[in-house]
Amino acid sequence: ETAADVGARADAIVAEIRTAAGNVLIFSSSHFLRVLAARWISLPPEGGEHFVLDTASLSILGYEHDLTEPVIRRWNQK
Template sequence: MSANPVEVPTGVREVWLIRHGETQWSRSGQHTGRTDIPLTEHGREQARSLAATLAAQRFDAVLCSPMSRAIETCQLAGLGDQMTVTADLHEWDYGVYEGRTTADIRKTDPDWSVWHSPIAQGEDLTRVQARAAMVVESLLAMRGRVALFSHAHFLRALGGCWISGTAALGAHLYLDTASVSILGFDHESRAIRRWNALGERRALV
């Protein structure tokens, strides 16, 4: 009698979203899109703190933003050898607001928000949603467990698109530096399985 066939899972099972570690601008609240600012020493420590948790998983693909703060986080977290740099994972392009804090911008535009305001010379919500939707489609065509190293606003938009098709939902999905979030499924429905977990404070698995 022949052995029973082994069931091979098809399609993506989980997407692990990892925000890069702290930078000087993330600490001060300055919008950091195109500026290729490095991690602080604390940011490097944050990235290293993720290594044990990530090493306990088998990742079928590791995708990373082209910005050095994301690449260094991926390397220090122990997944640099698997890393594929992916241009669509770059942070929101803040245009004329690059390097400014929300509080500073609201001195002249009290209702300003990255989630609904025009962004001259950059990306508005519609453009970011289109980019995030393309990333979601690419992820759904992949298999297994995928790690994705990127940036706060883009990962929040991606989370919104994953569960609802709407990047604007990301306004309600806060992310700390060097946090891990897990996208997956509840039966056939796309779901957030874990959000904004911090390796040094609580278990991820």
């Protein structure tokens, strides 16, 4: 699977999350979650390589003010 393939899967998840009325909880592999975080903040899929993610850590994606300002609120916390 190429980075573009993983990015496309992440984009589909991001699009679905952004339509949710409430909070969303996701469990997945660290490699996918790193790409998901990169796509959340509009980085290319390869941007996920810059995010270290340990097993059983907590990360929170959210927004600064509204849906037009996605941010990483917490990353890789135990």
